[in-house]
Amino acid sequence: MSKQRAAPFRHHQCCILSAGVQLPCSLGLQTIGELVSELSTGAHHSAAASPEHVADPIGTAAALEALRHGPRGALFVAAVAVSLVLLTWLAFYFLLFLPRGPIG
DSSP, rough: OOOOOOOOOOOOOOOOTSSSSSEEGGHHHHHHHHHHHHHHHHHOOOOOGGGGGGGGOOOOHHHHHHOOOOOEHHHHHHHHHHHHHHHHHHHHIIIIHHHHOOOO
């Protein structure tokens, strides 16, 4: 049984990129990669740079008030998570390990 290498798929001897650019397939992968790199490194404008997507500035007093009570929620979530893990471990210990008796 002879192994045949599959030929690359070519549509009318050109490569069509997602930007709608058509390149001849005879260029080679490295050349196509360089062209795509040049196309993608153009000026990019982020939506965060526009003024309507930036939060209004707050005063120092409001910032200090927010930071004063900030970690309470995070500490509460962490305490609930740790207590659930501890309760699960205790349930496994008392309901599964101890009833089985000693090993050996």
